[in-house]
Amino acid sequence: MTRVDAAAPAAGASGSALMERAGGAVAAEVANGWPDARRILVLAGPGNNGGDGFVAARKLAEAGREVLVALLGDRESLKGDAAVAAARWTGETGPLPNAPFEACDLVIDALFGAGLGRPIEGAAADAVSAANASGLPIVSVDVPSGLDGATGRPLGDACVRASLTVTFVRLKPGHVLTPGRSLCGRVVLADIGMPEDAVAGIGARAFLNRPALWRDQLPAPSIEGHKYSRGHVAVWSGPELSTGAARLSALAALRSGAGAVTLLGQRAALKEHAAHLTAVMLREAENDWAEFLTQRRVSAVVVGPAAGPTERTAKALTEAIEAGCHVVMDADVFSLFAGRPDDLAALIARGSGQVALTPHEGEFARVFGVDKTASKLERARAAAARSGATVLLKGADTVVATPDGRATVADNAPPYLATAGAGDVLAGLCAGLLAQGAPAFEAASAAVWLHGEAATAVGRGLIADDLPGAIPEALRRMEERAAG
Numbered sequence: 008m009t010r011v012d013a014a015a016p017a018a019g020a021s022g023s024a025l026m027e028r029a030g031g032a033v034a035a036e037v038a039n040g041w042p043d044a045r046r047i048l049v050l051a052g053p054g055n056n057g058g059d060g061f062v063a064a065r066k067l068a069e070a071g072r073e074v075l076v077a078l079l080g081d082r083e084s085l086k087g088d089a090a091v092a093a094a095r096w097t098g099e100t101g102p103l104p105n106a107p108f109e110a111c112d113l114v115i116d117a118l119f120g121a122g123l124g125r126p127i128e129g130a131a132a133d134a135v136s137a138a139n140a141s142g143l144p145i146v147s148v149d150v151p152s153g154l155d156g157a158t159g160r161p162l163g164d165a166c167v168r169a170s171l172t173v174t175f176v177r178l179k180p181g182h183v184l185t186p187g188r189s190l191c192g193r194v195v196l197a198d199i200g201m202p203e204d205a206v207a208g209i210g211a212r213a214f215l216n217r218p219a220l221w222r223d224q225l226p227a228p229s230i231e232g233h234k235y236s237r238g239h240v241a242v243w244s245g246p247e248l249s250t251g252a253a254r255l256s257a258l259a260a261l262r263s264g265a266g267a268v269t270l271l272g273q274r275a276a277l278k279e280h281a282a283h284l285t286a287v288m289l290r291e292a293e294n295d296w297a298e299f300l301t302q303r304r305v306s307a308v309v310v311g312p313a314a315g316p317t318e319r320t321a322k323a324l325t326e327a328i329e330a331g332c333h334v335v336m337d338a339d340v341f342s343l344f345a346g347r348p349d350d351l352a353a354l355i356a357r358g359s360g361q362v363a364l365t366p367h368e369g370e371f372a373r374v375f376g377v378d379k380t381a382s383k384l385e386r387a388r389a390a391a392a393r394s395g396a397t398v399l400l401k402g403a404d405t406v407v408a409t410p411d412g413r414a415t416v417a418d419n420a421p422p423y424l425a426t427a428g429a430g431d432v433l434a435g436l437c438a439g440l441l442a443q444g445a446p447a448f449e450a451a452s453a454a455v456w457l458h459g460e461a462a463t464a465v466g467r468g469l470i471a472d473d474l475p476g477a478i479p480e481a482l483r484r485m486e487e488r489a490a491g
């Protein structure tokens with residue numbers, strides 16, 4: 008965002024006018040959201056975030072609220088637009104230390120925004136702690152002070168926990184990645200009239216995962232189509248008594264709209280599948296899996312769910328890559344490649360299909376190691392670049408990243424989606440969309456969004472078995488979103 012701000016004047020927007028609208032948007036949210044908050048305390052920092060706070064103070068005072076600004080540092084040290092905003096504030100201004108929280112009904116946190124460069128310490132850190140402990144509603148300007156908007160992580164120990172965050176122009180990764188998402192509270196994105204040229208000029212590559220990003224890339228079923236033209240998915244089954252995971256993947260692939268889905272495995276495993284399935288086909292496969300993939304025009308394959316980290320699984324995976332199928336690698340594949348990311352990349356490079364990796368954090372760490380300094384977004388991007396695959400890094404804030412750096416971050420997964428087997432459904436959904444011809448980034452992002460919507464449609468009490476049956480409802484919501 009700093010680059011957007013810097014490009015704003017050249018694109019015809021004065022910083023002062025943007026600050027007026029930014030502070031105005033904050034004041035409007037407070038006025039509408041807390042009509043009974045009479046006394047408002049604005050914590051103002053030394054930069055433009057503080058400037059937004061001074062504008063909000065003036066607008067709220069004009070609207071009849073009692074407002075006190077508690078300023079970090081001297082008024083004389085303020086520069087540029089912030090100094091102008093402060094000069095236009097004629098109400099009470101006091102020092103930040105000992106700000107009178109107990110005498111107020113609401114706090115506006117305008118200490119630090121995009122310019123936070125190091126952990127908050129000293130008087131500002133004390134004010135952050137006091138604000139959090141006060142029990143008052145806190146409205147943060149741009150980002151909760153202390154949060155790194157680029158990573159979603161606090162820069163140090165002191166970080167505001169907001170009830171509402173009013174941000175401008177675009178959401179930043181920190182509004183969506185955890186723990187930032189929780190620290191922001193509700194997030195409102197205000198239009199402050201930033202010229203599109205200033206925004207487009209920076210070529211943003213990370214997006215909130217929404218149907219508008221990928222809907223056009225999902226092939227719609229056509230009346231001329233037949234089952235194989237809508238893609239054939241093969242799912243590699245785990246052995247006897249470990250078949251549930253592959254079954255969930257297969258059902259999800261079929262529900263996603265793939266024309267046909269076949270589960271392949273050992274005879275004893277297939278007997279278990281047969282007791283549960285009707286529309287999914289079953290095929291014994293020991294030595295002729297590679298032949299099957301080619302002869303039956305299999306377009307996408309799932310390998311990993313409860314497959315076992317065995318030679319058999321490794322062979323099935325290699326053959327799927329060599330057959331030129333699109334491949335979704337999940338679960339036990341990450342045990343097979345523990346500590347061997349370059350071997351995984353070498354295998355992926357041998358195929359002509361697209362590959363999606365769908366690890367959770369533990370599986371991701373197993374293959375790619377642990378990097379505590381990088382954000383989830385950066386880690387997923389780095390793993391995508393290193394492996395040559397689209398990486399879908401699961402969690403409450405699932406990130407999908409491609410080797411060329413495009414990324415989505417999802418915010419629609421309900422907490423109860425963290426349940427056994429949900430990941431198997433996601434892998435199947437992704438394979439089903441790949442089989443129908445969606446490019447990997449769009450297929451993976453769509454799978455994540457549909458997965459979250461399906462879970463929300465079921466509601467609390469969800470178990471993974473419910474998810475495939477809720478995919479039609481998720482697809483309906485996708486069409487509704489695309490239309491509106």
Ligand SMILES: NC(=O)C1=CN([C@@H]2O[C@H](COP(=O)(O)OP(=O)(O)OC[C@H]3O[C@@H](n4cnc5c(N)ncnc54)[C@H](O)[C@@H]3O)[C@@H](O)[C@H]2O)[C@@H](O)CC1
Nearest residue numbers: 012025026029054055056119120121122123124125126149
């Ligand atoms: N320029 C623009 O186009 C717009 C900017 N806006 C606001 O401007 C903000 C960014 O302003 P700035 O770039 O001035 O940055 P900030 O206001 O976030 O903070 C920068 C100041 O804080 C100091 N600082 C950084 N970390 C510190 C720490 N840990 N302890 C003590 N001091 C610290 C810096 O030295 C600098 O003086 C945005 O977050 C947003 O609120 C809005 O007014 C909208 C338009």
Ligand SMILES: [K+]
Nearest residue numbers: 119148150152
């Ligand atoms: K802030």
